[in-house]
Amino acid sequence: MAASEVTQNGWHAVPLDAGRIFNGRPYINKPGPLLVSDIKFPSEDPVVAKVRDFAKEKLPRQTFSHSMRVYYYTTAIIKQQFPEHVADFSPSTLALTCLLHDIGTAPELISASRMSFEFYGGIKARELILGLGGPQDQADAVSEAIIRHQDLGVDGTITFLGQVIQLATIFDNVGEHPTVDNIAELLHKETREDVIRGFPREGWLGCFANTVRQEIRLKPWCHTTHIPDFASKIEGNTLMKPYE
16 A cells, blocks of 8 residues: 555554543644634545535435534644644545545435445445545545444544544534543634534434434444444534534
């Protein structure tokens, strides 16, 4: 594997336990305001543009907006907490992962396979990116990150891409993290509120909690059951409730 692919597609191994990365603190570097206008979405990439159209068509509006919030939150986290990755990390790889991380919950896909939504979604994302002419290493990185984006725990490692996606999705969905104290402080309040203004929540917590319950009803073996009382934790997201 070429070194450039490792850096571009976020293959660096980092601890799955995000608390080890932050050394028991909510951040490495104190975050400042970073607004949507300060962050570039890579829409000039033809694969990203087509995937964005695909995701917007297939996903409910609230899920698509969540996916876009995750892109801006993740970009802010990388810029402020992991600046050593900024120069070489691919915004396109990040955008594809964010756009497709919940594609397995799309109405036409959630019951199309008995596989857990992240696993089936990761496979479908890989097929889509390759079909649109994206490079295999990028498709593989996106697929792995999607498959593991709910793989919370403390043992072992995960790709850098997978870890930052976990941080942003947990921030948006639950407002707390099992191994990072005060995760609300990971992003500046102005960043959080500007991203939400750009991509409104519109009752996202209830929407996603219903999706979680739907998947568990359809697939009682699914990986979502790995997170105890997940739907209740989503509905109890006190950080995001004021913006619902």
